[in-house]
Amino acid sequence: MxxxxxxxxxxxxxxxxxxxxxxxxxxxxxxxxxxxxxxxxxxxxxxxxxxxxxxxxxxxxxxxxxxxxxxxxxxxxxxxxMQSSLLDLMMKRRTKFTEEEVRSICFQMFQGLAYMHRNGYFHRDLKPANVLVKDGARVVKIADLGSAKEIDSPPPYTDYVTTRPYRAPEVLLRSGLYGPKVDMWAMGAIIAELFSFWPLFPGESADDQMFKICSVIGSPTWESWPEGQLLAQNLNYQFPKIGGVGLSAMIPSASRSAIQLISSLCSWDPSARPTTAEALRHPFFVGNYKIPRAIPLRQSNILPASNSLIFA
Missing domain, CATH: 3.30.200.20 (Phosphorylase Kinase; domain 1)
Structure with missing residues (x-):
């Protein structure tokens, strides 16, 4: 050093x-x-x-x-x-993001996540604190891959991943068989937070987290998520019987297409959540459909010592 x-x-x-x-x-x-x-x-x-x-x-x-x-x-x-985390930027701003700014931030995040998923990894801890920004969020990069997992690695996986407000319900119910769709749930929660500057599901415990989710999107049924009902039974957990106030009530400034995207990402059933490629083709990103290949990054001028390694 x-x-x-x-x-x-x-x-x-x-x-x-x-x-x-x-x-x-x-x-x-x-x-x-x-x-x-x-x-x-x-x-x-x-x-x-x-x-x-x-x-x-x-x-x-x-x-x-x-x-x-x-x-x-x-x-x-x-x-x-990078200049700061997305969370720090949100905390320092005096005004909320415009929808165009939200669209730009999320499109860049989905591009990075799409590349990650295509190359066999899922993040498992997406949150504003683990997203880095530069030039007022004109440049956005996913960071902190300490919890990242290879998609093909054999389960079961640990059930204590992802910071609670962004934790998918299957993880809250201690499923060891989850996959990249946990990242998509987290993206839904993040997009909502970019509009409101407040977590969509701010639970103080696992049970409270589940209650907060139900209070917004409504409780799942056997028809909408049978696997979740079985997971709940294994834990002797009963979902509260709540209809949910709806996403529009929580983020009234969001457009209809934004609400539709968040709603699909925050589906109870992981199989109902879009993939990264599907999310990038959503009407919310009209005009931004192309998913670019990885481009050459600026080469570092730092030369490795015998006890270091540069990834070129």
């Missing part, structure tokens, strides 16, 4: 701390994530899920991992620098 000059702390959590840094030889500004976990080898650093996934995912709407450094039993992940 002697080639980097730490300029300030950007954030932190149970995983470790993120710093803004400058590469001394080139002046390039980057974000460095220091991981609190102790590592015994460089190979162990490379086996991290976030490193494994980002080494294979190269897309302009997915944050770029530039380097992995192993030093003094510690791991440092070096990322391209």
């Amino acid at each position: 002697d080639k980097f000059w730490i300029t300030k702390q950007l954030g932190g959590g149970s995983f470790g701390t993120v710093f803004e840094a400058q590469h001394r030889p080139t002046g390039e500004v980057v974000a460095v994530k220091y991981l609190r976990e102790t590592f015994s080898s460089f190979e162990q650093c490379l086996s991290l899920p976030e490193v494994q996934s980002l080494s294979k995912l190269r897309h302009p709407n997915i944050v770029q991992l530039k380097d992995v450094i192993f030093e003094n039993d510690s791991a440092f992940l070096v990322f391209e620098y």
Whole structure:
């Protein structure tokens, strides 16, 4: 890490701390994530899920991992620098996003997510805090792939994934057989939040979370989601008998096409939720149908040391 000059702390959590840094030889500004976990080898650093996934995912709407450094039993992940998270941007804004701004942000997120799903990964922790932005959200990138999972990896999967307000009902009901459609549920919740600047389903516990969902979209029936009813039975859980106030009541500023998209994404039955490609073809994105291939990213000027690795 002697080639980097730490300029300030950007954030932190149970995983470790993120710093803004400058590469001394080139002046390039980057974000460095220091991981609190102790590592015994460089190979162990490379086996991290976030490193494994980002080494294979190269897309302009997915944050770029530039380097992995192993030093003094510690791991440092070096990322391209983005100005803030989407959550921070929302908290600092004095006015809500226009629908055109919401459309742009979500279209970029769906592009990154589509590439991720096509290449065999799903994120499992999509939320505004894990989306990075630059130039007032004109550039949007999905980040924090520490919970990402290979789609073809054998289940069961852990049922404690995704921050609660964005957690799909099948995960709340402890299904170990969920898949990429959990990301689509999270996208529905995020789109709604971009209009209101408030979580659509702000539950304080798993039970309260389920109640909040039912109070908005109505409780599922045996006809609408039989698999969910079976999951609930296994937990001795009974869905509250609520009709739901409807999405339009929660986000009155959203257009009809936006409500329709959110409604499809927040379907009880995962099989009823659209794929990323289907979402990008939704009328909400009229005129923005093309899903581009991954484009060449700007090459880093940072040269790897013997204990680091650049993904070129």
